[in-house]
Structure formats: structure tokens, C-alpha cells
Amino acid sequence: MEEISLKAQQLFSIGNFNVTNGLFLTLIVSLILITFSIIIRSKVKLIPGKLQGAAEMGIEALLDLMKSTLGSMEAAEKYFPLIASIFIFILTSNLLGIFPGVGSLVLHEEGGGVVPLFRSPAADLNFTLAFAVISVIVTNIIGMVSVGLFAHLGKFFNFKGPIEFFIGILELISEIAKTISLTFRLFGNVFAGEVLLTIISFLVPYFVPLPFLFLEIFVGLIQAFIFAMITLVSISLHTAVHGEEHEH
């Protein structure tokens, strides 16, 4: 059985920069998505083909969902690229991570050890942490732009009274906690799935891992959706003015 490693393993180095198996698959996912983007862009027509039709269906469904959360189609269209990209990137990474054959390709090290060539990107904390940090920073920037710098910072640093001050500090802590929870929720689910599949495949290689594979597909989809939705709700909360928040 392969050695289960908490962190992504190094494949090769480019100067000082170590390329890990997690980053390697992330780059492949990016290349796949960029290729699809170029194909879709070259085939965009008023009367859609199958690929464009499917893409449009997904876009419209997500836009409707975002409209119901943000309250207007204008806001939904404004923040759509961020939410959709988070969802698509995480979903593709999760699905590609459990793609049959991906886990089987290994590199034999000089010392006799074996390093998997690919690792599900979300099973690397750098990936999930990067997404979580991007999500939290971007949502706060959006908040600053839409309600104003001082109004936004006023949520965290409120000197109107001791209770308001304490609530502000809690808000600040909640942003940090959100980053950590986003990071470890995604990492935990995907990493646990990988470990589960590795162990099951080791114990009973045929047929038995199949239901677990379906479970991991479902988990991958749900986790991508959750990450995107948490980011969306954060945008919704940060763009709402104080008066509106109290009304809710």
C-alpha cells in the first residue's frame, strides 16, 4: 500500500521552487479548463451547440441561485465570475483527483520509495488555504467597495460602546475562523476521501471501492458547492448595509 502522507509530496524542483504532486494536478486542471474555455469561446453562437447549451444551462442556474441570495441580477452578474470559478475549479480538481488511473501513476524515488504522480489538489493544504484566503480577502474588499471603507471596518472596530466593541472583535475573529474552517473543511473531506479510497482499494481491490468512488464524486460536488456558497453568503453579508442587516 502507498504511504499516506498528510502533505503533498515533491516531484521535482525548478530552482528553489518545489513542484508537488498536488500542484502538478492543479496545473493540469487549469490547462484542461483553459482548453475548454478556448473551445467554448470559439464556438459561441446565438443558436447554441451541445457544449455551449450545457455551459449556458449551468450559468443560468448559478445566476438564478446567486440572484436569490444577493437580491438582484445586477449583483449576481457582478460577482458571478468569482463564485463560478471557485465552484468549477474545486469541482474539477475533486473529480480529477479521484479519476480512475490518476492515483495509479507513481514515481519511483532513488531511495526505493514511491511517490504518486498526482494528488487531488484539495488534499493539499496550500490549495485549500489559498482558496480560503482569496475568498475571505476578496469578500472583504467587495464589502469595502460597496459599503465604504469606514463603514466596513466599522463592523470590526466599533467604539460606540463596550458591547459593540466586543461584537466587532468577534466579527474579526469570525473572519479568521472562517478562513481556517474553509481551509480544513475542504481539505479534510477530500483528504479523508482519498485515504478511504486507498485503504478500501488495498483491502478489496475489485467492485467494493465502486460505491465509495460514487460517494467521493458526491462529496467532491457538495464540497465545491459549499465553498462557493459560503463565499456567496459572505459577499451578501458584506455588501448589506447595517440597517438592512438588523432588519433581517
Next chain:
Amino acid sequence: MENALLSQLGIDWKLFLSQAVNFGILLLVLTFFVYKPLIKVIKERNKKLEEGLEKAKEADIRLKEVDVIGKEKIKEAEATSVNIIKATENKAKVLEQELQKKSEEKQLQMQKDLEASYKKQKEQSEELVLKNALDLVRKTIIKTVELKPDAIDEALIKKAVESVKHE
């Protein structure tokens, strides 16, 4: 200690940054190559659909208006045709009466003409008969005189008449 924990978890700021930059690039590519063109096309299509629906609604309203106008025109045409028929009937009646009157007058005139002609012919024929009778008498008398006047009797007159007739 902090660094050791991060190292144990595999967190490396270079990898972290490369993941973030990678996502940033992908976000840009997806935005400009997929989202914007597709949203533009969706909007364009929705706009065309809305325009089509609006035009269909307008056409429906116009069709109803045309239908109402058509019905009104048919009603008007019916009323006009009824009036024309009535006027024609009245005219025909007047013409019929005029014709009847004229024919009666003509008939009367013809009757009068016929009567006059009959009368004239009757007079002419009477005159002719009278003239013929006078001629006959005159000739009979002349014949009688030529024959033996003392032997005038019935048979002789008859003979004279027969003779005149043959002449």
C-alpha cells in the same frame, strides 16, 4: 514551533502563492473566454425572445382590431346591400307600374286604332258593296232593257244577273 506545524501540514508560502496566482489566471481566462461571451449571448437571446413575444402580442392585438374592423365592414356591407336591394325593389315596382300603365295605354290605343280601322274598312266595304250593288242593278237594268222588256219576269232577272256576274 509555528513553522514546524506549518511544515508538518505541508504549508509552504511559495506553493500557497503559486496556487493563488494559478487561480487568479484561471479566473481571468474563464471570465473573458467563457462567462462574458456566454452571458452576452444569453442576454442577446433573451432580448430577442422578449422582442419576439412583444411583437407577437402586438400582432395579436392588431389581429383582433382587424377582426373587429372586418366584422364592422361586413355589417356595413350587409346593411348597404339590404338598402340597395330595397331601393332596387322599389325602383322595380315603380318601373313595373310605369310599364303596366304604358302597356295599358298602348293596348287602349291599339284597341282604338283597331276599332277605327275596322270602322273605316267597314265603311269602305259597305261603300264598295253599295257601289257594286248599284253597278249590278244598273247593269241588270241595262241587260233587261237590251233583252225583251215585256218579258220581264223572275227567270229573266235571274238570267240577267247571271250574265252580269259572268261579265
